[in-house]
Amino acid sequence: MSMKLQCTILTPDRILYEGDIHFAVVQAYDGEAGFLYNHAPLVSELGIGEVRLRTGELTEFYTVEGGFVEIHDNKLVILAEDAYAKADLVKDEIEKELATVRAKEPKGYEERLAVSIELTKLKARLKVASR
Amino acid sequence: MATQREIRKRIKSVTSTRKITKTMEMVSTAKMKKMQSRLQMSKPYSEKIDRIIAHLRDSGVDDVVDPLLQERADPTRILVLMVTGNRGLCGGFNTNVIDNTLNFKNRLAVEEGKEVLLYVVGKKGNSYLKFIEEPVYKYAQNLEDKLSFNDASVMGSELISLFLNGEVDEVYLSSTKVVSTASQKPAIQRILPITPERTEIEQSVSEFHTQYIFEPSPYRIFSSLLPLYIKVKVYSSLLESGYSEQFARRVAMKNATDAATEMVRELTIRYNRVRQAKITNEIAEIVGGAAALE
Numbered sequence: 001m002s003m004k005l006q007c008t009i010l011t012p013d014r015i016l017y018e019g020d021i022h023f024a025v026v027q028a029y030d031g032e033a034g035f036l037y038n039h040a041p042l043v044s045e046l047g048i049g050e051v052r053l054r055t056g057e058l059t060e061f062y063t064v065e066g067g068f069v070e071i072h073d074n075k076l077v078i079l080a081e082d083a084y085a086k087a088d089l090v091k092d093e094i095e096k097e098l099a100t101v102r103a104k105e106p107k108g109y110e111e112r113l114a115v116s117i118e119l120t121k122l123k124a125r126l127k128v129a130s131r
Numbered sequence: 132m133a134t135q136r137e138i139r140k141r142i143k144s145v146t147s148t149r150k151i152t153k154t155m156e157m158v159s160t161a162k163m164k165k166m167q168s169r170l171q172m173s174k175p176y177s178e179k180i181d182r183i184i185a186h187l188r189d190s191g192v193d194d195v196v197d198p199l200l201q202e203r204a205d206p207t208r209i210l211v212l213m214v215t216g217n218r219g220l221c222g223g224f225n226t227n228v229i230d231n232t233l234n235f236k237n238r239l240a241v242e243e244g245k246e247v248l249l250y251v252v253g254k255k256g257n258s259y260l261k262f263i264e265e266p267v268y269k270y271a272q273n274l275e276d277k278l279s280f281n282d283a284s285v286m287g288s289e290l291i292s293l294f295l296n297g298e299v300d301e302v303y304l305s306s307t308k309v310v311s312t313a314s315q316k317p318a319i320q321r322i323l324p325i326t327p328e329r330t331e332i333e334q335s336v337s338e339f340h341t342q343y344i345f346e347p348s349p350y351r352i353f354s355s356l357l358p359l360y361i362k363v364k365v366y367s368s369l370l371e372s373g374y375s376e377q378f379a380r381r382v383a384m385k386n387a388t389d390a391a392t393e394m395v396r397e398l399t400i401r402y403n404r405v406r407q408a409k410i411t412n413e414i415a416e417i418v419g420g421a422a423a424l425e
Contacts, residue, residue: 010176012280012366013169029347043183044346045355068356070183072343079179081359082280 003037005071007053009062009078016083017062023054024076026069027124033069041072046080048120050128061086061131063124082121089129098122135409138402142395149391155220156384163377165276170309170370177363180356186343187353198295199357200325206300208246209239210268210293211319212286212365214306214372215256217273221380224307225255228372231317232305233265248299252286252369275373283366290365291358294323306368307375315375322364325357 007024009017024035027049046069051062067080101119106112133141213232215225236247249265251257253273260267274282293299302323307315345352 008175010179012173012176012283012363014172015175040344041342042344042346043186043352045352067359068183068352070179070186077179079176079183081284 004055005035005037005039005074005076007076007078009051009064009080009083011080011083016080016085017053017060019053019055021053021055021076025050025052025054026078027051027064028069035071035076037074039071039074039076043068043070046078048117049124051078051083061128063089063121063128065121065124084125084128086128086131089125091126091129094122094126094129098126133401133405135402135405138398138405142398142402145391145394145398149388149395152384152387152391156381156388159377159380159384162276163374163381166370166374166377167312170367170374173363173367173370177367180360180363183352184356184360187345187349187356197354197357199291199323199361202324203300206245208248208299209301209303210248210250210290210299211236211303211305212250212290212322213252213256214304214369215251215253215273216372216376217254217275218380219255220383221376222383222386224376224379225253225259227317228305228307229256229259231319235303235305235319273369273373275376278366278369278373280362280366283369284362287362287365288358290323291361304364304368306372308368309371309374315371315378322361325360 002020004020004022005024007017007019007021008015022037026033026035026044027047029045029047032049033044046064046067048065049063051064053060053062063084064078064080065082067078067083070077070079098119101115101122104115106115211232213228215228219225232249236249239245240247248268249260250269250271251260251267252271257267257270271286290302294302301321303319304322305317305319308318309315
């Protein structure tokens with residue numbers, strides 16, 4: 001019996017990943033969560049961070065930026081608000097963006113919050129890109 | 132009767148019109164296919180969201196009093212988001228949506244005395260409302276094929292905050308729904324407050340009744356899922372409307388091309404008749420002239 005999970009990563013505008021994997025690590029709202037074969041049915045909120053999908057010795061990297069993860073019957077569905085594959089991310093571009101966001105001087109609570117969210121997203125992307 | 136030259140000129144102009152409509156047909160076919168694939172890409176996402184909502188309800192979160200679900204006792208201010216295209220030449224696509232919206236508005240405004248605000252997406256809707264001097268609450272560009280989920284998400288958050296602030300009591304969405312690949316209809320649906328509707332998926336889920344673990348808690352997930360639900364709804368209706376527009380334009384251009392082909396055929400027949408008549412006339416003249424000489 002193959003102990004594989006059927007994994008799908010979805011964003012509102014595309015299907016980012018579809019395939020069978022052995023082990024998945026997902027950035028949940030309060031830390032990373034790992035999923036193996038025969039996991040109990042679960043729905044969890046996602047945070048901003050990295051997703052690692054392991055098949056045999058091979059690991060693939062993705063970022064997720066909020067959303068939900070659902071596992072049921074060995075089907076893992078990651079519903080991200082936005083997500084990128086490692087191949088789509090270019091390190092230099094992210095570093096440039098990061099610099100412009102860092103240079104911003106936010107005023108008031110809402111702006112500060114928006115900037116800090118943007119920073120977390122960019123840092124997560126950078127981490128994945130430099131994997 | 133038109134002279135040979137006049138008819139030839141008309142044939143020429145109709146032929147060139149036909150070329151244009153034919154090209155436009157091909158362009159919108161290509162765009163339509165692109166929209167269709169985007170539509171298909173976005174489908175699994177909204178289905179999964181529906182599923183999760185179903186699971187949540189199943190685990191007894193039905194009684195959650197999220198402000199987005201709460202009906203207002205006496206809704207007086209109503210916002211209608213009307214999605215139209217930026218361009219014409221697409222048959223009844225824009226007029227159908229506009230008529231549908233205005234009928235809806237009049238019914239609410241005249242019969243029930245409510246204040247109806249129109250939030251218009253797309254140039255055509257905006258210019259028509261300006262023309263008939265209907266007030267427009269807000270106007271947004273229809274981004275057509277440049278539309279990303281982010282743009283829809285911004286619009287969705289705007290609607291949500293208008294609703295939560297108490298600016299408006301209900302939000303309706305008036306756009307063209309894709310019933311099947313070959314049939315699109317203008318439709319109006321209420322998106323805020325969210326009406327809990329038991330869908331087919333939900334019923335099938337209830338039968339299995341697996342107990343899910345929810346993290347952090349069903350309530351937290353529910354309240355962060357609902358805004359996403361609205362955004363996805365806005366996004367998919369913008370996509371559907373874009374698809375319908377291209378479809379309508381393709382049909383309109385196909386009809387125009389066919390009509391032009393038919394017209395060229397008729398004109399050619401007429402042209403040949405006139406030419407024949409002229410030749411016959413000339414022969415008759417020559418024969419007549421020869422007879423006079425004898």
